[in-house]
Amino acid sequence: MSALFPTYNRWNISIESAEGTTVIDQNGKKYLDFISGIAVCNLGHRHPAVQKALEEQLNKVWHVSNLFQIDLQEEVAAQLTEKSSGDYVFFCNSGAEANEAAIKIARKYTGKSKIITFKQSFHGRTFATMSATGQEKIQQGYGDLLPTFEYVPYNDAAALEQAVDENTAAVMLEVIQGEGGVNPGTASFLEKVxxxxxxxxxxxxxxxxxxxxxxxxxxxxxxHFALDPDIITAAKGLGNGFPVGAMIGKEHLKDTFSPGSHGTTFGGNMLAMAAAKATLSEIFNDSFLQEVEEKGNYLLKQLQEKLASCPLVEEVRGKGLMVGISCKEDVVSLISTFQEKGLLIVIAGPKVLRLLPPLTVTKEELDQAASILVEEILLKNKKGLATS
Known part of the structure; x- marks a missing residue:
């Protein structure tokens, strides 16, 4: 009997070891990991540069209070601000915490309380970020939510404009809604925002x-778009598997987070910073990012072409190595089928298969995964037609 709260519908798979795009379970079975810890291990499992950085930091110091000067925080903050529209960084431990910080600073800076978010969005599971999330299933059973969020349909500029009033502090969005179904924002909508x-x-x-x-x-x-955000939140891939989050903000927000206004015990921990510095040093490289874009286009084109005539598939969409296969019926049962074939993926709602491979994935691995996906989706479609 497990002593864990049953908050997850866990698969009967226990991963014993991993490297790159490959994970191996307790029975020695190998899988192509197209989950990456849900977009976390962007450099793949146990990337040598990140592992080396962590091992070196383990032999120096693990943690001190944020009352001390921490050079590693300054270095990672510089990496983030150099590659974004932001000027200052607050480090924390997770995406939810980063979004909490964003909500707090927006309300404090503007003196207003309303934040507009979008239906099918996902921003976290703390009370504020759950309230910001535009999905009822995330909110059910917890009583009254924070009343200062309003949800409007995504890609609906007219609805957004109508929702803005004198008490509105901010608009909060995902450029591509991940948990909500891999829903990309259109260029015209984002420009209107x-x-x-x-x-x-x-x-x-x-x-x-x-x-x-x-x-x-x-x-x-x-x-990818004509956007100039005041606040950017990051986590997941930032530490390549080591827990770390960040809120990046513009110059005009600096004094809003003055000493004592916000804080965290573990945020900016030296081990997290060592992992983040090594991760960003690898990823924030023009040639690396160009390869990601090329591999993403390659995967998307393969799946779109091979599934174009499949009645079960509604759309294959995404950007880079974040791809969703939207289907016309529930495809949750396919997850276990893919596992049997040695491929790990997740869903984004019952009708969307979500692919999040490491950014270091090879074209051969993309071909292998695409072959499994197409074969099983076409087979499910064929079985569905036979029983209809």
Whole structure:
């Protein structure tokens, strides 16, 4: 009997070892990992540069209070601000904490309490970030939520404009909604968001927890569009498996987070900073990011072409190495089928298969995964037609 709260529907797989894109379970079975810890191990498992950085830091010092000067924090903050529109960084331990910090600083800076978010969004599971999330299934059973969030349909500029009022502090969005179904924002919609924020003097918060740190072929996904966010949140891929989060903000927000206004015991921990520095040194490289974009286009084109005539598949969409296969019916049962074939993926809602391979994945591994995916999806479609 487990002593753990049953908060996860766990698979009957226990991973014993991993390297790169390959993981091996307790029975010695190998899998292609197209989950990456849900967009976390962007450099693959046990990347040599990250492992070396952690091992070296383990032999120096693990943790001190944030009352001390921490050079590693300064170095990682510089890496993040050099590759974003931000000027200052607050380090924490997770995406939810980064979004909490974003919500707090937006309200404190503006003196207003309302933040507009979007239906099917996902921003975390703390009370504030759960309240910011536009999905009822995340919120059910917890009583009254924070009343200062309003959800509007994604890619609906008119609905957003109508929601803005005198008490609106900020608009908070994901450029590609991850947990909500791998839903990309359109260029015209995102440009309208930016213009509305400037027109009404609202802060723009871009949640890059899943889409950031090279996942889409840019340091951050908003950089594919004409966006200039005031606040960017990052986590997941930032430490390549070591827990770390960051809120990146512009110059005008600096004095809002003055001493004592916000804080964290473990945020910016030296081990986390060592992992983040090594990770960003690898990913924030033009040639690396170009390869990610090329591999993403390669995978997307393969799947779109091979599944174009499949009635079960509604759309194959995404950017970089964040791909969703949207289907017309529940495809959750396919997850275990893929596992039997040696491929690990996750869903984004019951009708969307989500692919998040390491950014270091090879074209051969992409071919192998695509072959399994196409074969099993076509087979499920054929079986469905036979029973209809």
């Amino acid at each position: 930016q213009s509305l924020c400037k027109q009404h003097k609202l802060l723009l918060i871009v949640d890059e927890i899943q889409t950031g740190i090279g996942r889409t072929g840019k340091p951050f996904a908003y950089q």
